[in-house]
Amino acid sequence: MRIVILVRHGTHAEVGQILSGRSEIALGAGGRAEAAALATALDGTPVASLHVSPCRRARETATPFAARRALTAEIAPALDEIDFGAFTGRAFADLDGDPEWFRWNAERATARCPGGETMAEACARAERYLAQLAPDRFPALCVTHCDVIRGLVVQQLGIGFERLFALECDPASRTTIDLDSGRVIALNERVRP
Secondary structure, three states: OOEEEEEEOOOEOOOOOEOOOOOOOOEOHHHHHHHHHHHHHOOOOOOOEEEEOOOHHHHHHHHHHHHHHOOOEEEOHHHOOOOOHHHOOOEHHHHOOOHHHHHHHHOOOOOEOOOOOEHHHHHHHHHHHHHOOOHHHOOEEEEEOHHHHHHHHHHHHOOOHHHHHHOOOOOOOEEEEEOOOOEEEEEEEOOOO
8 A cells, every 4th residue: 555644844933924925934833842752653653754845844854753763865856846936924913815826726627926937736746756766765754834735635636626715624634635535534633742
């Protein structure tokens, strides 16, 4: 079975306030505590390989797990955050009045971020990456981003990107999918520090 454990990076100062995109913002103290708690919670979970978005917050989230398991974190650009283009770095309060932002959220299956990528492009790169992993690389733990995780889940379930916002994906949560059966084994599991 090709089991993938998708982990969202931990909390940082901009979560819920600013669309960080591919910025290099670091985890806050809470995010570092979340990452440590998650690493401990995963102690009994089989993991053959560790794959991490190049963003700093994802790398920092993976660090305690990698240390506990003596695993090397493989940096995977395919697991990077969506390229939000001109939306990057803007406050959500400001974005709420932007017609392009409204379109992006209303038409996730087809809309492109200005100067960025579509949801479909972001999910396709992540799916291609997971599909090319050798069988001995599973179960795979992938530390990535909220929309990438939610996009992979809706694709897995075949329900389409318009249902994306029906899924919660909290910081430092884990979602487990079986690529072979198309099942979502667990969704948004969270361990509190």
